[in-house]
Amino acid sequence: MTLHARITWILLCTIVPLGVIAALGLYLFVSVTLAAKLDGELFTRSEALTAAIEIKSGNVVFDFDEGNLSQYQISNSKNIQQSAYFEIWQFDNGKPAILLERSPSLGADELFATNLPPPWDGFRDGELSDDVDIRLFSSRVNLETKEQNQDAQSRGLHPSETPGQNHPTVLLIVAVPRMSVDGPLDTLIMGMICAGLVFAIVSGIAVRWSLEKGLAPVHMLSDSVAAIDASNLTTRLDAPNLPIEIAPIQGRINDLLGRIESSLQREKRFSIAVAHELRTPVAELRALLEVAASRPRSVEESHQTMMTALKSIVRLDRLVSALLRLTRIEGGREYATATEIPIGEFVREAIAQVQPMAIVRGIRFNIKSNDDEKIVADPDLIVMALSNLISNAAEYADENSIVEIEITQRDSFIVMRMDNAASSLADVDIERLGESLWRIDSARTYSSHLGMGISLARSALEASDAGFTIHLDKSGVVQFRVEIQFTHAC
Amino acid sequence: MRILIVEDSIVLRDALVQGLREAGYAVDAVGDGKRGLIHAQTSEYDVIILDWMLPDIDGITVLSTLRAKQIQSSVLMLTARDSTDDKVNGLSNGADDYLVKPFAFKELLARVAALARRVHSEHSTIIRIGPLSIHISTKTVRVSEQAIELAPREYALIEYLALRRGKPSTRAELEEHLYADGSHVFSNAIDAAIYTLRRKLDAAGCPSVIQTRRKFGYVLQAIDAQRGERTE
Numbered sequence: 001m002t003l004h005a006r007i008t009w010i011l012l013c014t015i016v017p018l019g020v021i022a023a024l025g026l027y028l029f030v031s032v033t034l035a036a037k038l039d040g041e042l043f044t045r046s047e048a049l050t051a052a053i054e055i056k057s058g059n060v061v062f063d064f065d066e067g068n069l070s071q072y073q074i075s076n077s078k079n080i081q082q083s084a085y086f087e088i089w090q091f092d093n094g095k096p097a098i099l100l101e102r103s104p105s106l107g108a109d110e111l112f113a114t115n116l117p118p119p120w121d122g123f124r125d126g127e128l129s130d131d132v133d134i135r136l137f138s139s140r141v142n143l144e145t146k147e148q149n150q151d152a153q154s155r156g157l158h159p160s161e162t163p164g165q166n167h168p169t170v171l172l173i174v175a176v177p178r179m180s181v182d183g184p185l186d187t188l189i190m191g192m193i194c195a196g197l198v199f200a201i202v203s204g205i206a207v208r209w210s211l212e213k214g215l216a217p218v219h220m221l222s223d224s225v226a227a228i229d230a231s232n233l234t235t236r237l238d239a240p241n242l243p244i245e246i247a248p249i250q251g252r253i254n255d256l257l258g259r260i261e262s263s264l265q266r267e268k269r270f271s272i273a274v275a276h277e278l279r280t281p282v283a284e285l286r287a288l289l290e291v292a293a294s295r296p297r298s299v300e301e302s303h304q305t306m307m308t309a310l311k312s313i314v315r316l317d318r319l320v321s322a323l324l325r326l327t328r329i330e331g332g333r334e335y336a337t338a339t340e341i342p343i344g345e346f347v348r349e350a351i352a353q354v355q356p357m358a359i360v361r362g363i364r365f366n367i368k369s370n371d372d373e374k375i376v377a378d379p380d381l382i383v384m385a386l387s388n389l390i391s392n393a394a395e396y397a398d399e400n401s402i403v404e405i406e407i408t409q410r411d412s413f414i415v416m417r418m419d420n421a422a423s424s425l426a427d428v429d430i431e432r433l434g435e436s437l438w439r440i441d442s443a444r445t446y447s448s449h450l451g452m453g454i455s456l457a458r459s460a461l462e463a464s465d466a467g468f469t470i471h472l473d474k475s476g477v478v479q480f481r482v483e484i485q486f487t488h489a490c
Numbered sequence: 491m492r493i494l495i496v497e498d499s500i501v502l503r504d505a506l507v508q509g510l511r512e513a514g515y516a517v518d519a520v521g522d523g524k525r526g527l528i529h530a531q532t533s534e535y536d537v538i539i540l541d542w543m544l545p546d547i548d549g550i551t552v553l554s555t556l557r558a559k560q561i562q563s564s565v566l567m568l569t570a571r572d573s574t575d576d577k578v579n580g581l582s583n584g585a586d587d588y589l590v591k592p593f594a595f596k597e598l599l600a601r602v603a604a605l606a607r608r609v610h611s612e613h614s615t616i617i618r619i620g621p622l623s624i625h626i627s628t629k630t631v632r633v634s635e636q637a638i639e640l641a642p643r644e645y646a647l648i649e650y651l652a653l654r655r656g657k658p659s660t661r662a663e664l665e666e667h668l669y670a671d672g673s674h675v676f677s678n679a680i681d682a683a684i685y686t687l688r689r690k691l692d693a694a695g696c697p698s699v700i701q702t703r704r705k706f707g708y709v710l711q712a713i714d715a716q717r718g719e720r721t722e
Contacts, residue, residue, distance in 0.1 A: 279570035283591035284501040290595035291509035308501055 003218065004211055011207050019199060023192045030188050034181040035135075039123050042137035045071075046174045049086055053170065055143050060090065060170060062101055072103030085134065085175040087111045096120065096171040111136060111173045120171050125178065133178040142169045217246050225253060233261040274323070281316040285309055325384075337378045343414060343486065344369035344407055346379075350386040351405075354394035362400035363393070363420075369407035375414050375486035381460040385484075388457040393420045397480075413467075414486040422472070422480035491606045491646060492667045494535040495519040496526030496552065497568065498544050502591075506539065509595050510602070514629055514642040514649075516670040523547030530556050534666050535563040537605045539598075542569035542580070550583050557584035564605035568593070603627065610653035617652040620712040622696045624652045633694035643668065644687050647680075651700065651710035658706035684708055 052064045071084045086103045087110070089096035102111075109128045124136045217239065224237045236254045292305040344367070351358075351365045358365065375382075393403045397420035404419045454470070461468040467485035493515045497503040503519050510517045518533070520526050523544040530538055530552070538556075542549040553565055564587070567580040572590040580588050586608065587601050603626055607613065615627040621634040629645055631638050640648065646668050651659060661680045669675050676682075688700050701709050 275570045275572065279572075279591040280499050280502070283570070283593065284499055284505065286592045287502055287505040287509065287595050287598075291505045291512070294509065294512065294595070308504075312501055 004215060007211055007215075008207055012203075015203055015207075016200075019196060023196065027185070027188060027192065031181070031185055034184055038135050038176065038178070038181050039137065041180075042123065042135060042174050042176060045084060045086070045176070046137050046139055046172055049088075049172055049174060050139075050141050053088065053141060053143065053172070060088075060100055060143065060168065062088070072105050083177055085109075085111060087173045089171040089173070091140075091169045091171065100170060111175055126175065133182060134175040135178050135181070136173055136175040138171055138173040140169055141172050217242050221246060221250060221253075228257065230264070233257060233264060277319050278316070281312045281319075284312045285316075288312070338376050339379060340374045341377055341379055341382055342371060343373055343375045343382075343416065344371040346382060346386055347390070347405060347407065347416070350383070350390040353387060354391050357391075358394040361394065361397075363397050363403060364401075365390075365393075365403045365405060367405040367407075369405070370409075373407055373409065373414050377464040377466060377486060381464045385457040385460040385464070385466075388454070388460075389418065392454065393418065393480075396424075397421060398423050410485075416484045416486065417481065418483075419473075419481050491536045491650065492516040492534070492670070493518070493602065494526065494529055494533070494538045494563075496521075496523065496529075496538065496544065496549065497541045498522060499541075505595075506598070509599070511670075512642075513599055514646045515602070516646070516668050516673070518671045521545070523549065523552045527552050527555055529671070530561055530563065531559060533671065534663075536609050536667065537602050538563050538565045539568050539602070540565055540585070542567060542571055542576075550579065553580070553585060554583045562609075564609050566598075566601055566605055568598075600627070607653065612653050617655065619652065619655055619699055619710060620696065622691070622699055624649055633691065633696040636694060638690055638694045640687070640690065644683060644690070647683050648687055648700075648710070651708060655710045658703045658709040660707035663707065680708075 049064075052062055054061050054063050072086055083105050084103065085106050086101075087099060087106070088101040090098040090100050092098055106128075109130075111126065121139050122137070124138070126134050126136050128134055220239050221237065221242070224239055228235050228237075236257060237250045239250060242250055288305060288309055292302065297305070347367060347369065351367070357363075390403075397403055401421040404417075406417045408415055408417075458468050461484060464486075467483075469483045471481055473481060491514075493510055495503055495506050495510075495517060497506065497519065498521050500521065503521060507517050507519045518529060518535075520529055521544075524546040526538075526540065526544070527547060529535075540549045540553060544552070547555075549567065549569065553567070556563070556565070565585045566587045566589060567585040568589050568591065569576070569580070570591045577588050586605055589598060589601060603615075607615070607626060612626075615625065617624045617626070623632045623635075624630075625632065626649065629649075631640055631645065631648060647664065650664065650667055664680045665675055668680075684700060688697075691697065691699060699710055699712065701711060703709055
């Protein structure tokens with residue numbers, strides 16, 4: 001799913017429910033307001049009708065004036081909203097049983113007084129036979145009380161202070177069409193649907209436009225990234241006026257490009273180095289043998305040629321074996337075992353192997369170690385790592401200098417530190433020191449080394465889960481330091 | 491023809507020196523860029539075989555320094571770097587040819603011979619001077635299509651004179667181009683070689699093509715041309 005679609009989906013999932021909730025809220029508010037208004041109207045009508053009911057000579061009579069009654073005349077089908085209805089029922093045995101009066105506007109319809117469930121007081125909804133929805137208000141009117149009220153009112157007394165007679169209770173039902181409520185509500189629903197559609201369209205356009213504008217920097221960044229391929233990895237992204245949220249992404253991409261570029265440069269250097277390392281001995285052999293075969297040679301000359309060719313082949317063999325081993329280790333095909341190794345002893349053995357070269361160059365190894373210290377690692381890999389590192393020190397440390405090796409326990413690790421003076425090294429050399437086939441002398445032919453010592457050591461130590469760092473201390477005599485962190489055998 | 495080899499691989503360098511000397515070239519060889527630069531500036535080489543990755547100063551720097559100092563020797567880059575960019579880099583820095591390691595020694599010889607001809611603006615592999623023909627590719631000399639046997643040094647001498655035909659070459663110049671550094675050269679070595687060469691050419695029926703110009707040295711020239719000069 002695209003970012004555009006994802007954000008659109010999120011916005012729609014947020015906006016649409018909010019719109020629906022707002023519409024429902026508005027509908028409920030209008031509905032309640034209109035219903036309250038209608039109920040108020042019904043109550044007013046009920047009050048007016050109640051005022052028109054009188055007891056005369058023990059009988060219930062209705063004193064409707066023309067103004068009141070005109071509202072309850074024949075139903076106005078053209079303007080049903082102006083119609084109103086009422087029925088007055090007299091109670092018998094506690095139920096409204098005798099219809100005393102009804103509005104002419106009802107025609108054949110009834111307000112269903114006999115079917116009204118108790119309690120009879122309150123508001124209800126109903127329907128007339130011509131599908132006119134109505135709102136009813138029914139209330140019981142105790143005519144005695146009413147008379148008492150009127151009497152007390154005329155005499156300035158409280159109703160309880162006037163003696164009454166035993167007068168009947170009537171049920172007054174007033175109804176009006178719900179049109180005044182339903183009509184505006186229907187209009188409101190239609191309005192809200194139309195407004196909702198318009199809102200949806202406008203929202204869709206607004207969301208799209210906003211996303212286009214908002215995501216423009218992302219698209220710009222994306223286009224810039226897409227324009228970068230293997231041929232122009234030196235290019236860096238420099239999109240102007242990026243929002244602060246996206247600017248770090250550009251920075252990260254530039255960092256990544258830098259790492260990819262340096263990685264490819266490293267691969268390129270490695271390829272060139274491999275080409276040189278492999279092609280040179282092959283070229284040596286070919287030229288040597290072609291020249292030798294170009295004319296008859298003496299036995300001594302042929303022997304000399306063979307010995308020279310053998311040296312080249314031995315060097316080639318060492319190189320190919322080292323490259324294959326490095327490939328196996330880095331590819332995880334050379335599995336590491338884990339056994340307890342007396343690290344100090346291993347270091348001393350590695351030093352012993354390079355002693356002849358060290359003596360010639362005046363290099364002295366000074367080792368500080370507790371020979372009881374043991375690490376958990378693969379012995380073959382550790383031997384390979386140590387012999388390469390110590391051999392490198394013997395060949396490349398400054399002549400007549402001391403190589404300091406210290407093995408100490410630090411927390412749960414055994415740390416081996418090797419320092420040697422290396423005045424020919426610079427910071428840039430340290431960056432490339434771990435690269436396969438790199439040597440400080442680009443010509444490569446003066447050294448017996450293949451230029452794979454550090455890279456083989458690094459790979460062997462990584463395969464043994466040992467931490468490996470190298471750095472240059474330039475505070476005084478340039479000191480090359482290798483620090484290895486082994487797992488301590490507890 | 492005198493050739494300088496700048497190659498850090500001892501085995502390859504020695505093989506090239508041996509092969510090229512056996513092919514009749516005077517060959518000097520050094521193992522690093524610094525000494526290569528010094529040799530190329532202090533002696534006159536027809537062809538320099540130059541490795542790229544050298545100790546001290548790399549081959550490209552040596553090459554561009556030589557070109558900046560107007561050293562006109564033909565340069566053959568001999569390197570393991572085989573990418574197009576590397577070749578373009580080498581050629582655009584002034585190399586005349588580029589050969590990737592490993593290579594066939596025959597190819598190297600052919601390229602060196604072609605570069606040597608180019609130094610003397612000679613495009614053909616056969617130089618004809620009257621009845622005399624010098625076949626550069628096979629390193630043979632014929633008079634009226636009959637081969638005459640020459641020692642490598644004698645061949646080198648006549649080839650050099652033929653490439654500079656009509657132009658006199660001094661003894662010092664001939665020594666410079668025919669003998670490698672450190673060779674023990676007697677003071678009359680060139681004169682002796684010229685004498686031997688003339689004798690062999692005379693015997694083959696091609697007398698008087700090598701002339702002595704007092705104070706200018708030796709010149710290889712057709713007899714007709716010599717008459718023309720005299721007429722003038």
